[in-house]
Amino acid sequence: MVQAESLTKRYRKAVAVEGLTFGVGPGEVYALLGPNGAGKTTTLRLLSTLVRPSAGRALVAGFDVVREPLEVRRNLGLVNGGMRVYDRLTGREVLEFFAGFYGLKGRAFREALDWVAGFLFLEETLDKRVMEMSTGMRQKIVIARAILHRPPVLLLDEATAGLDVFARRALLDFVKAYRDLGHAVIYSTHVMGEAEEVADRVGFLHRGRLVYEGSKEEALALGEGSLERAFVWTAQNVA
Amino acid sequence: MDFVFRVSWKELVQVFRDRKLVFSTLVLPVLLMPVLMFGPTLLLGRLVQQTAEKRQEVAVAGLPEEALRALEAAHLVPVPVQDPEVLVREGKYPAGIAYRDGVYRVYARLSGGVTEGQVVAGKVQNALQSLKERKVAEALAQKGLPLEVLSPFRVEVVDAATEREKASGLLGFLLPFFLVIFILSGGQVVAVDATAGEKEKGTLEALLTAPVPLFHLALGKTLAAVAMALLSGVAGLSGLALGGAWAHRFAPDLLAQGGPPLGGGLALDGGSFLGLSLSAFLLALLMGAAMVALGLYARSFKEAQSYLAPLQLLAILPLLFLQFRGLVEVPSWTSLLPIVNVALLMDALFKGTATPLSMVLTWGSTLAYALLALGLAVWAFGREDVVFRN
Numbered sequence: 120m121v122q123a124e125s126l127t128k129r130y131r132k133a134v135a136v137e138g139l140t141f142g143v144g145p146g147e148v149y150a151l152l153g154p155n156g157a158g159k160t161t162t163l164r165l166l167s168t169l170v171r172p173s174a175g176r177a178l179v180a181g182f183d184v185v186r187e188p189l190e191v192r193r194n195l196g197l198v199n200g201g202m203r204v205y206d207r208l209t210g211r212e213v214l215e216f217f218a219g220f221y222g223l224k225g226r227a228f229r230e231a232l233d234w235v236a237g238f239l240f241l242e243e244t245l246d247k248r249v250m251e252m253s254t255g256m257r258q259k260i261v262i263a264r265a266i267l268h269r270p271p272v273l274l275l276d277e278a279t280a281g282l283d284v285f286a287r288r289a290l291l292d293f294v295k296a297y298r299d300l301g302h303a304v305i306y307s308t309h310v311m312g313e314a315e316e317v318a319d320r321v322g323f324l325h326r327g328r329l330v331y332e333g334s335k336e337e338a339l340a341l342g343e344g345s346l347e348r349a350f351v352w353t354a355q356n357v358a
Numbered sequence: 359m360d361f362v363f364r365v366s367w368k369e370l371v372q373v374f375r376d377r378k379l380v381f382s383t384l385v386l387p388v389l390l391m392p393v394l395m396f397g398p399t400l401l402l403g404r405l406v407q408q409t410a411e412k413r414q415e416v417a418v419a420g421l422p423e424e425a426l427r428a429l430e431a432a433h434l435v436p437v438p439v440q441d442p443e444v445l446v447r448e449g450k451y452p453a454g455i456a457y458r459d460g461v462y463r464v465y466a467r468l469s470g471g472v473t474e475g476q477v478v479a480g481k482v483q484n485a486l487q488s489l490k491e492r493k494v495a496e497a498l499a500q501k502g503l504p505l506e507v508l509s510p511f512r513v514e515v516v517d518a519a520t521e522r523e524k525a526s527g528l529l530g531f532l533l534p535f536f537l538v539i540f541i542l543s544g545g546q547v548v549a550v551d552a553t554a555g556e557k558e559k560g561t562l563e564a565l566l567t568a569p570v571p572l573f574h575l576a577l578g579k580t581l582a583a584v585a586m587a588l589l590s591g592v593a594g595l596s597g598l599a600l601g602g603a604w605a606h607r608f609a610p611d612l613l614a615q616g617g618p619p620l621g622g623g624l625a626l627d628g629g630s631f632l633g634l635s636l637s638a639f640l641l642a643l644l645m646g647a648a649m650v651a652l653g654l655y656a657r658s659f660k661e662a663q664s665y666l667a668p669l670q671l672l673a674i675l676p677l678l679f680l681q682f683r684g685l686v687e688v689p690s691w692t693s694l695l696p697i698v699n700v701a702l703l704m705d706a707l708f709k710g711t712a713t714p715l716s717m718v719l720t721w722g723s724t725l726a727y728a729l730l731a732l733g734l735a736v737w738a739f740g741r742e743d744v745v746f747r748n
Contacts, residue, residue, distance in 0.1 A: 167567050170742040192569040203560040205368065207375040219364050220568040248375075264564060 120145050120272050120303035121166060125175035128161050135161040136327045138175070143303045143320075145271065148294060150318035150335070151307040152350055158327040159307040160199070163274045166305070167197045180271050193221060195272040196265030200280030203261065206250035210241065210260045213249060214267055221268035235263045239293065255286030262293065273297055276307045291317055311346040315339070321346065325354045361570050365578025369552045370585060383547050383586065387540060387594035392601020395532075400605060402472060409477040416482060417442035417454035417465075425457065425489060432485035434478070446475070453478040455486075462486050522710040533708065534701035535677050536598065537591050537638060542670050544590020545583040545646045546663075552579040553653030554662035557745075566745065576650060576735040583646035584639070591638060630707045633717065637707070640724040641700045645673070647731035654738045657747055673697050680705065693719035696727050 126139040136158035143149040151159050164170045166177055168188040177184045180194035204213045211232070218228045236242050239259045249257055258278070266273060275294065279287045294317045298304050306317055314321055314335070321338045323331040331338070331353040335346075342349025373379055416429065418436040429436050439445055442454025446465040452475045454465040464482050466475035495505055556562035565575070649666055656662035676698045683702070693699045699720040706712035738744045 164742075164746075169563065169566055170746070189569045189571065192567055195567070197563070197567045199563065201560045202564050204564060205372055205561055206559070207372050208368070212371070216364060216368050217564075217568055220361060220570050261564070265567075 120147075121149075121177070121179055121305065123162075123166070123175070123177040126162070126165055126172055126177050127174040128158075128165055128170060129173040134327050136165070136324075139324075139329050140175075141322055141329060141332055143272075143305055145303050146298060146301045147319045148298045148304045148306055148317050150314035150321045151305055151324055152309070152311060152314055152321055152346065153324035154309050157309075157324040159309075159324055160276055161327075162324070163197065163199070163276045163305065163307055166191075166272075167195060167274055168192060169197075193268070194270050195274060196268070196270040197274045197276070198262050198265045198278045199276035200278055203257070204249055204264060207248060209248050210245040210252070210256075210263075213260055214245075214263055217264045218267050223268060231267050231269075234269075235267050238266075238296070239263055240289075253286075255282060255289065258282055258286055258290065262290070266297065269300075269302075271302050273302055273304045274307070275304065277309070278306075279308070279310065279313060311350060315346050323350050323353050325350075330354060330357045361574040362578040362581065365570070365575055366582040366585065369548055369579055369582035373548055373551060373582075373586060379547055383544050383590050384593045387590065388597040388600070391536070391594050391597030392604065395598055396601045396605040406472065406477055409474055410481065414452055414474075414478050414481075416478065417445045417451040418456070419454075420457045421455060421462075422457065424493075425455075425462070425486065428485045428489040429455075429482065432481050432488075434481060434485065453482055455482055520710060522708075531680055531683075531705060533595065533598070534704035535674075535680070536594055537704070538641065538673060538677060538697065538701065539670075540591040540594035541587040541638070541642045541645055542673060544593075545587030545642060545649055546666050546670075547590075548583040548586040549579070549646060549649035549653045550656075550659060550662045550666065552582060553650055554656040554659055557654075557656075558658045562745065566739075572736050572739040576647070576732060576739055579650050580643065580646045580732060580735060583649060584642040587642040587646060588638060591642070630710065630712075633707045633712065634704055636721060637700050637703055637724075640721060640728060641697065644696065644724055644728040644731055647728055647735050651731060651735040651738050654735065655744055655747070677701050690715065690719065694723045696724065700724060 121141075121143040123139050123141050127137045128135040129137075139158075139162060141149070151162060153159055161170065165172050166179055166184060168184050168191050171185060179191045182190040182194065184191050205216075208216065214232060214235070215228060218224070218231060223231050232245075236245060239262060241256075241259055241263060244252055244256050244259075247256075249260060252260070262278075279290055282290065291313060294304055294306060298317075298319075304317075306314065308314060318335045320332070320334050322329050323338075331341075331349070333341075338346055338349045342352060373383075411433070413433045413435060415435045415437050417439040418426065418429070419439055419442050421429075421436065426436050436455075437451070439451075439454070442451070442456050443463075443465045445451050446454040446467065449467075452466065452473075456463045456465070464479050464486075466479035467473060468476055468479070494508065498505060498507065556565065648669065652665045652669065653662045656665055676695070680698070680701055683705070688702060692702060693716045699716075703712055703716055703720040706716060
């Protein structure tokens with residue numbers, strides 16, 4: 120579903136990510152782990168066509184992120200921790216606004232809305248304006264917007280930032296449920312504990328380079344049961 | 359076009375649900391324009407009238423009896439003093455008159471706009487002028503000469519302008535001027551909210567990950583700014599028209615005393631109205647696209663406003679020179695100058711003097727500038743260093 124080959128992004132003299140090569144298949148959660156500034160956000164922006172790679176290439180659902188950006192966007196959903204939706208619209212209006220870009224109108228929209236509302240337990244809040252919602256509910260609308268068209272690829276970047284314990288729990292459960300529908304999920308975070316819960320495979324990103332990749336079990340074994348220990352050991356010995 | 363209208367709809371709904379914004383952009387102009395345009399004129403007319411009707415004391419020195427009587431007849435109370443000039447300077451009297459060697463000297467403090475001194479000096483001048491004319495008439499009568507000997511012929515200046523030109527009055531200049539201001543201020547509200555506002559609120563990234571071509575995105579946001587700009591323009595001009603209608607109906611005499619005629623008898627034919635509407639639309643399109651491009655470059659509301667303020671000045675300053683358009687010949691190439699060309703054409707459309715060449719040049723060049731600005735906005739949306747500039 121996602122294939123990156125030698126993916127590189129440079130900003131003038133600074134290198135944000137360099138030579139990233141990894142793949143994510145359907146029904147898999149790939150946790151991209153690393154501290155702040157490791158290049159996680161840049162990687163997801165590259166995959167979601169928000170920034171152009173300086174070198175290398177990436178395919179999302181079989182489409183090239185440089186040559187076919189609109190096709191790529193039709194096949195992915197992106198959620199990040201700082202992402203918001205229009206606070207003066209109701210949840211329903213926000214979703215209807217975005218649904219139209221994916222050709223979901225009329226009956227198709229209503230069906231998609233029913234599905235996403237049931238999947239994320241949104242029914243009671245759809246007709247509230249976003250500004251009247253709690254932080255957790257707003258985040259659910261952000262997620263609903265990203266998956267309304269049921270993209271085969273979902274990218275989550277520090278998606279639990281600022282969420283309370285209930286909202287965070289709901290989000291982690293959602294990630295697993297979305298994976299179980301057969302979709303590919305890239306879960307980017309610096310909170311290793313979250314990755315331990317949701318990931319199938321992990322990639323350690325350190326100073327813009329992918330320094331380790333493997334199954335969660337292998338990574339846990341490397342860190343004697345802790346992804347955090349595995350990351351620190353890898354960063355110190357491999358990078 | 360579905361994506362374009364979808365984006366425009368979202369931007370407008372966002373703005374229309376902000377009551378403060380709607381009030382300041384659409385309601386306030388309707389309320390403020392009559393006050394701004396006609397308030398000072400009506401107030402000035404009323405004050406001048408009251409001052410003229412009031413009986414004022416004036417300092418006098420050395421005036422003959424007949425002059426004193428003439429002043430009293432003009433609702434003035436002459437008060438004999440030593441030095442009228444000093445007392446007027448000290449503010450103890452609004453005006454003073456001294457007579458010496460066959461010369462009446464009228465003293466008043468004349469600087470600082472319209473003052474009571476000016477009005478009273480006018481009353482004194484009129485009273486003395488009437489006295490002078492009466493004395494001349496008496497002298498002529500004593501010598502058996504008719505009064506007409508003083509004016510063997512008359513000179514009349516006749517306004518040869520068309521009725522439509524006369525009717526447009528100052529409004530031919532003022533309406534385009536205010537229209538530009540309202541288009542700028544109304545369009546800015548949406549342009550900033552749709553660009554820097556999206557960045558600041560964290561909503562832009564979600565929009566950019568949707569499969570919307572950048573041209574549709576930029577055009578949608580620009581058209582929303584255009585719609586708000588035109589609505590704001592209509593609101594402002596409605597306020598002006600309402601204020602004008604009210605002033606002409608209830609206080610025409612005061613309006614006449616307050617200053618030069620503002621017009622108010624404007625009557626446009628269908629073609630001119632369509633021409634004006636097209637001009638306003640193209641101007642709004644140009645300004646909307648420019649503001650969207652600039653707004654996107656900003657990191658926040660505040661920064662966007664700091665970029666757009668100079669743009670507004672740049673747009674408004676040249677319009678001030680349009681006041682002098684009657685003193686110089688306006689060459690054809692001015693129809694290619696952005697914004698100024700639209701104001702010139704609007705003025706000509708109001709007066710019925712627009713030529714096909716000026717219309718084609720103005721509309722064609724404004725459309726070209728608008729497309730350039732739109733291209734700039736599309737380019738800005740495609741630049742990651744602009745979109746993620748924070």
